[in-house]
Amino acid sequence: MSTETLIYDITRAVYRRLGENASPALVEDLVTDVYRALQPALQSQPPSPSSAEVAPSNHTRAVISVFGNDGIGIAATILNVLAETKCSLVDIDQTILRGKFAMVLIADTTRADISITALKERLNQVAEKLDVKIYVQREDLFHAMHRV
Template identity: 40%
Template sequence: MTRPEEGKRLIITVLGHDKVGIIAMISTILAEAQINILDISQTILQEFFTMVMVVDTSGSQTDVVTLRDILTRKGEEMGIKITVQHEDIFKFMHRV
């Protein structure tokens, strides 16, 4: 598998109360947009669900603003907070 082009990776973070269907909802939206999940880490901290995904958008026609809007709206419907950032912005914000 080849590495995605620079600038085509996004970081998606999720935080909220744990409930059935969070991962299914997000992965369905990504699959419909032809966005590949490269890495995923999720855990439950007491009753709180947390997840970080690295995704590749190089095969998608969906722009980041549209994806962010879709995931934000669906997250609000489920009572969870979903953020979407370009990988380079995420790296810049979290550098030491």
């Protein structure tokens, strides 16, 4: 499991216990404490081959890139598709570039009930309604091209 996935899972567990109204500062403190407590144990393990920084990631992760005119609820709609299909979010980066909406997500489909190809079809359906362009590509392609 990559560091990002672990932190994401801890954050979700904390929110589940404390409820939606928990203060972000408290959640952040708790997540940091738990992660620090786990860290020595994690470091004593052999490095995981799926660790995103060191080796090509496994083939179940997809890079989802979204570009288009800015509008209301683009991120929410896309995240909703990921939740419905049981894809877990590994990383997210969103910005407005010269007035255009740009978002890159990395999703893990290990526990998902659909393939990357099927997820692509689902996202293409919402892309039309949102008036954005969505690209879904296996993450290992990017690692092959940009990491030695």
